[in-house]
Amino acid sequence: MIRNLFFAALVAAFCAGLVAATIQQFRVVPLILHAETFEGEAGHSHDDAAPADHAHAEATPAAHDHGDAAQWAPADGFERTAYTTLATMLAAAGFALVIGAVSMFANIPITFANGFVWGLAGYLAFSLAPAFGLPPELPGMPAGDLAARQLWWGATALSTAGACLLLAKTRAGWAFAVAAALVLVPHIVGAPAAPDEASAVPAHLATEFAAVTLGASMVFWLLLGTIFGKVNDVLAHRSLAQPAGATA
Amino acid sequence: MHEPGAEPIVYSAHGGCSMNTATTTVSNSGLSLSLSQRLIAGSLALMLGLTLLVGTGFAGDFRLHNGAHDTRHAMGFPCH
Structure with a gap:
């Protein structure tokens, strides 16, 4: 059964991750590369763009890594594409295993019939709700403290996912109230604000990036949930068919 | 037990939306x-x-x- 869970999660992640990586290469990465050409143009903006500068101030253990003048990074072209594709597939596997784990804990199997809803919930929790407070960022855009944003991102995803799960388990009146609170509280608390400074990245790049990444994420999540469910159904049919075939 | 192919789908349709009483019995037929x-x-x-x-x-x-x-x-x- 553990094998089935991992198999279904990885098949779904492979398929959905491949589609997501393809959309990224054609629509998302060109915007990132375009935005990177503006990095360092505005006198102050390169400070925001370099993760090393944030790390120097707070995280001493990593400081020596960032101190090297030449940080390793995949070379533009095939190498960068390969790394991005690999990272997207690994992230997809991570998301698939997490929703697979949730389905185990909650005892709500992911099936072809409800996989779309699982995907929609994943999109709400891991993409749309975090983006509501932390809009998808292009390199070179001003942003608040990284650790604070990561914390808010994680807490918002967890809280929104909790709301979806609660409503999947019960539709009692109190559940709607609690779910509404879980969805709203992160936004009432508020995401770490970006410093109020000019960005060298043109606004039309940023708006296109936000729309494209949210769209690509939705495609990814709906595919992930649906394929996950389909594979689960196929595995369940097989395991049910085997004992029947043995006796009859 | 007689329709092994149909049961998981029935279970799934209910498992995602509403819940509880019916689903546990159906799921015992092999999926759970x-x-x-x-x-x-x-x-x-x-x-x-x-x-x-x-x-x-x-x-x-x-x-x-x-x-x-x-x-x-x-x-x-x-x-x-």
Whole structure:
């Protein structure tokens, strides 16, 4: 059964991750590369763009890594594409295993019939709700403290996912109230604000990036949930068919 | 038990939306797992899944950051 869970999660992640990586290469990465050409143009903006500068101030253990003048990074072209594709597939596997784990804990199997809803919930929790407070960022855009944003991102995803799960388990009146609170509280608390400074990245790049990444994420999540469910159904049919075939 | 092919779909249709009484009995026909099985499978999947997500989306190490850079931006993870 553990094998089935991992198999279904990885098949779904492979398929959905491949589609997501393809959309990224054609629509998302060109915007990132375009935005990177503006990095360092505005006198102050390169400070925001370099993760090393944030790390120097707070995280001493990593400081020596960032101190090297030449940080390793995949070379533009095939190498960068390969790394991005690999990272997207690994992230997809991570998301698939997490929703697979949730389905185990909650005892709500992911099936072809409800996989779309699982995907929609994943999109709400891991993409749309975090983006509501932390809009998808292009390199070179001003942003608040990284650790604070990561914390808010994680807490918002967890809280929104909790709301979806609660409503999947019960539709009692109190559940709607609690779910509404879980969805709203992160936004009432508020995401770490970006410093109020000019960005060298043109606004039309940023708006296109936000729309494209949210769209690509939705495609990814709906595919992930649906394929996950389909594979689960196929595995369940097989395991049910085997004992029947043995006796009859 | 007589329609092995149909039952998982029936179970699934109810399992996702409403819940409880009917689903547990149907699930016993072959799909369901014991609590301990679910906890073990879920824990393993959660640990591996979170490791992958932290590694690709949240890691501070510059190699992981730079390797997964475009993915982090594309997936909406805080990056810089």
